[in-house]
Amino acid sequence: MTAPQLSVRELQRQDIPFIADYWLHADADYMKGMGVDLSKLPSRSEWEAMLTEQIHTPLPDKKSYCIIWELDGRPIGHSNINKIVPGKEAYMHLHIWEPPVRRLGYGRRFIQLTIPYFFRGYNLQTLYCEPYALNEAPNRTLERAGFRFVKEYVTTPGWINFEQPVRLYEMPRSVFEQLTQE
Numbered sequence: 001m002t003a004p005q006l007s008v009r010e011l012q013r014q015d016i017p018f019i020a021d022y023w024l025h026a027d028a029d030y031m032k033g034m035g036v037d038l039s040k041l042p043s044r045s046e047w048e049a050m051l052t053e054q055i056h057t058p059l060p061d062k063k064s065y066c067i068i069w070e071l072d073g074r075p076i077g078h079s080n081i082n083k084i085v086p087g088k089e090a091y092m093h094l095h096i097w098e099p100p101v102r103r104l105g106y107g108r109r110f111i112q113l114t115i116p117y118f119f120r121g122y123n124l125q126t127l128y129c130e131p132y133a134l135n136e137a138p139n140r141t142l143e144r145a146g147f148r149f150v151k152e153y154v155t156t157p158g159w160i161n162f163e164q165p166v167r168l169y170e171m172p173r174s175v176f177e178q179l180t181q182e
Contacts, residue, residue, distance in 0.1 A: 004071055006106060008113040011055060011066040011078070018075055019066075020047040022097040030099075035132035037162040059121055060086055067114045069096070069106075076101045079114045082158075086122045092129045093158075094138055107141035115176060125173045130157050133165035142169045146179050 023041055031038055042050070054064055065084065069077040077096035084090040094111065096102045118127055131138035133152055143149065147169035156163045 004106070005073070006109050006113065007070045007073070008067050008079075008110065008117070009070065010117070011051065011068055013052070013055060015066075015068050015075055015078070016048055016051045018097060019051060019078060020044050022095065023047060026097075027099075033132070033135055035135065035157065035161045035164045035166075037160060040160045042160075065090075065118070065121065067117050069110045069114070071101060071106065077110070079110065081118050081122075081127070084122055088124065089126045089128060090118060090122060090124055092118065092127055094129070094131075094141070103137065107137070108144045111141065111145040112179065115171065116180060119173060119176050127171045127176070128168060129170075130155075130166040130168045132157075132161075133167045139167055139169075146175055147171045148175070 024044055024047070028038060050064075051066070054062055054066060057063075059065070062084065064080050064082040066078050066080040068075050069079065076098050077094075079092060079094050081090035081092050092115075094107065096107070115127060118124060127147075129138070129142055129147060131142070133139070148171070150168040150170050152165055152167045154163060154165050157166050
């Protein structure tokens with residue numbers, strides 16, 4: 001029995017239907033557990049337009065930058081950053097599309113494979129992530145991946161979220177560089 005092969009790559013046109021399906025067909029309780037306000041979700045055509053624009057926008061000008069997560073060569077999730085300030089900071093998001101692949105321990109490794117794209121592509125000094133405080137999985141995974149807990153507070157973290165308690169994590173560039181040398 002061979003170990004699963006985890007890989008990452010930049011978003012491509014053929015990934016767009018998978019991402020749209022994830023947002024539009026995921027279980028409502030799962031989405032609420034991530035802090036998503038279902039009434040704020042865009043339509044399929046809006047998702048497709050946003051993601052197509054991302055693909056065609058040069059790296060320094062992207063509003064969001066997406067990395068696809070693959071398990072044995074098959075796309076199963078993604079991570080993206082937004083609130084990008086090149087040379088300074090960005091906010092990361094983590095999504096595994098397929099329920100059977102969640103909670104198998106792949107998240108930490110996917111994060112480790114993904115963050116070089118974010119740090120190097122935008123010369124970031126700090127990478128942040130602020131998951132819903134009541135969603136235990138990403139909070140545990142971020143700590144295991146080397147992120148440092150900063151604080152918990154209430155906010156509306158994104159344009160598709162409801163107001164919620166979030167836990168802010170950060171990874172300074174120095175920690176990223178140390179992790180990539182190991």
